[in-house]
Amino acid sequence: MTEHTDIDRLLETWFDDGPTAMPDRVVTVVADRIGRQGQRHTWLLDRRPKVNLFLKLAVAAALGAAVLGGAIFIAGRQTQTPTPTPIPAPSSSPGASAAAAGSPVDDALRATWKAFAGENPVLQTGAGPVSLQFNPLGTGIEATNFGPGHGYASTANETGADRIEVVLDRSGGGCTAGARGVYRALLSDDRSELTLISESEDCSNRGIVLGRAWARSLADSSLVGAGVVDAIAPAFKVALPDDSYETRTLPDFVEIGGTNGSLMVFKNPQPFVDACSTDEERVPWQPGAAAFIDAFRANDAFEVSESTPLTISGHDAVHVQIGGKADYARCPGQELYEYTPKNCECHFVVGQGYADSMYLVDIDGDTFMFIISPLGTPESERPIVESIEIPYEIPSR
Amino acid sequence: MDRDLVEAARHGDQGAFMDLVRSRGGRLFAIAHRILRDVDLAEDALQDALVIAWRDLPSLRDPDRFDPWVHRLLTNVCVSEATRERRRTANLRVLPLDGPSAPDDLIGVVTRDQLDQGFRRLTPDERAVLVLHHYVGYAPTEIAEMLGVPPGTIRSRIHHAHRAMRAALDAEARNAKAGGRTA
Numbered sequence: 001m002t003e004h005t006d007i008d009r010l011l012e013t014w015f016d017d018g019p020t021a022m023p024d025r026v027v028t029v030v031a032d033r034i035g036r037q038g039q040r041h042t043w044l045l046d047r048r049p050k051v052n053l054f055l056k057l058a059v060a061a062a063l064g065a066a067v068l069g070g071a072i073f074i075a076g077r078q079t080q081t082p083t084p085t086p087i088p089a090p091s092s093s094p095g096a097s098a099a100a101a102g103s104p105v106d107d108a109l110r111a112t113w114k115a116f117a118g119e120n121p122v123l124q125t126g127a128g129p130v131s132l133q134f135n136p137l138g139t140g141i142e143a144t145n146f147g148p149g150h151g152y153a154s155t156a157n158e159t160g161a162d163r164i165e166v167v168l169d170r171s172g173g174g175c176t177a178g179a180r181g182v183y184r185a186l187l188s189d190d191r192s193e194l195t196l197i198s199e200s201e202d203c204s205n206r207g208i209v210l211g212r213a214w215a216r217s218l219a220d221s222s223l224v225g226a227g228v229v230d231a232i233a234p235a236f237k238v239a240l241p242d243d244s245y246e247t248r249t250l251p252d253f254v255e256i257g258g259t260n261g262s263l264m265v266f267k268n269p270q271p272f273v274d275a276c277s278t279d280e281e282r283v284p285w286q287p288g289a290a291a292f293i294d295a296f297r298a299n300d301a302f303e304v305s306e307s308t309p310l311t312i313s314g315h316d317a318v319h320v321q322i323g324g325k326a327d328y329a330r331c332p333g334q335e336l337y338e339y340t341p342k343n344c345e346c347h348f349v350v351g352q353g354y355a356d357s358m359y360l361v362d363i364d365g366d367t368f369m370f371i372i373s374p375l376g377t378p379e380s381e382r383p384i385v386e387s388i389e390i391p392y393e394i395p396s397r
Numbered sequence: 398m399d400r401d402l403v404e405a406a407r408h409g410d411q412g413a414f415m416d417l418v419r420s421r422g423g424r425l426f427a428i429a430h431r432i433l434r435d436v437d438l439a440e441d442a443l444q445d446a447l448v449i450a451w452r453d454l455p456s457l458r459d460p461d462r463f464d465p466w467v468h469r470l471l472t473n474v475c476v477s478e479a480t481r482e483r484r485r486t487a488n489l490r491v492l493p494l495d496g497p498s499a500p501d502d503l504i505g506v507v508t509r510d511q512l513d514q515g516f517r518r519l520t521p522d523e524r525a526v527l528v529l530h531h532y533v534g535y536a537p538t539e540i541a542e543m544l545g546v547p548p549g550t551i552r553s554r555i556h557h558a559h560r561a562m563r564a565a566l567d568a569e570a571r572n573a574k575a576g577g578r579t580a
Contacts, residue, residue, distance in 0.1 A: 007559050008531065010566075014512050015431050015532035022422030022443070023436075029444050031415055034451040039409055280545070345545040 104138030113214030175203030234391030323355025515565025
């Protein structure tokens with residue numbers, strides 16, 4: 001609309017009338033929040049040449065990890081510090097270290113856990129997704145989405161092998177403050193799932209809420225890399241190396257970013273026509289991994305390796321490396337516009353001379369692409385690829 | 398120079414970033430307020446957008462594009478907040494004003510009320526586009542580039558939003574002729 005009409009003038013006049021001064025407290029709050037909020041590394045946003053700097057750091061870290069890992073772990077366990085520490089090798093239970101009574105719950109439990117709850121006539125709730133959160137200090141627990149008053153925020157303690165005790169903070173949800181409950185807390189071998197079994201409970205409604213199987217959410221902060229991601233549909237499960245993870249999501253895109261590497265997942269990636277253009281015109285949509293790879297083979301800005309067939313979660317899949325040609329003549333030195341998830345108004349770029357290792361799998365008409373960063377070898381990436389379970393059914397009861 | 402401030406902030410200088418916040422905060426707050434039509438929501442949205450801007454600033458490739466980049470972040474936060482707000486208020490009915498409306502300087506109170514009601518009925522995306530176009534002064538092509546959608550989509554949103562706003566005003570005019578007002 002370029003014509004200037006009455007409605008144009010009316011809106012401009014109307015918009016001009018209103019506050020134009022920023023409240024002082026915004027400055028105070030923002031200064032405080034950025035003081036606690038680091039800046040995101042570029043590689044978490046667009047995969048850029050810095051990825052390779054990151055690769056060098058990761059290799060150095062990996063070389064040192066074998067020497068330092070055990071020492072760090074021992075120090076962490078001896079002091080029972082609530083600050084994040086590397087997680088020990090997988091154990092069958094959170095209480096394997098036989099914590100003293102009243103100690104915070106094990107690091108491996110400190111996460112957000114997800115489940116799907118059926119209708120419940122006692123709580124008067126319908127069916128739907130629910131979650132359970134242990135706080136980062138391992139001293140508190142609270143459920144969400146079980147309906148008003150049914151969060152049952154409680155202090156939590158590890159009282160023995162596999163056992164946690166919870167004490168209700170405030171009266172509500174049919175229970176009185178101070179109500180105690182003792183639960184067995186059993187982790188699956190890969191620590192992606194937690195089963196809470198009530199052994200004694202003063203608050204029966206809390207027992208209904210807590211007593212079930214849960215899946216670790218990797219969409220929230222976690223020190224354990226095995227868990228579920230439900231930010232795109234269908235949900236999937238994956239086991240990444242233990243790390244401190246932060247997740248970023250866009251429509252049909254999720255990145256689980258750790259300090260030592262990340263996993264990026266795209267649903268229905270769609271290539272751009274012109275790698276040099278910011279117009280971001282897309283190649284007409286064609287479903288399937290093969291069409292995606294063919295589009296890059298037809299684009300002289302990119303180099304595509306031979307594709308290797310494999311299986312992911314029982315589905316036929318393909319592994320391929322796609323990279324930007326070094327010093328591509330049409331726009332030398334620029335990052336190359338590569339693709340976007342079909343349902344996302346966003347773009348992903350790659351530096352010239354850099355490549356990504358892509359695992360593509362077609363499931364029920366949708367294509368999912370997994371990229372493990374930093375770039376490794378098929379052998380080094382295999383444990384992660386083999387751990388992928390898609391679709392993954394979140395525990396339901 | 399602002400470019401120097403942006404560069405410094407990109408490299409982690411919190412003081413430089415806060416200088417940018419102070420110099421642009423009024424304008425950004427005004428944009429948020431016009432999209433959300435609520436002081437508290439606008440304040441929250443601005444805070445969130447600025448923290449996201451700080452976090453993601455290293456990704457800004459061209460420091461000279463700082464303003465449109467922040468406008469995009471703020472718009473996205475406002476649209477998300479407006480979407481949530483629409484869900485919360487979808488079942489609320491707007492009650493009619495009582496009594497005669499006195500004219501004010503430029504737009505009558507009744508017209509202002511109808512504009513407000515019509516605006517709130519727009520989708521959050523349409524509201525954002527109208528503010529970016531009529532208040533900030535961006536051309537449709539600039540908005541399209543900023544928000545990462547085709548220019549035709551932006552023109553379509555503006556066209557639809559204008560039509561909806563005209564309809565709101567026409568309804569008011571009809572009611573005024575009939576001698577009554579409804580919500």
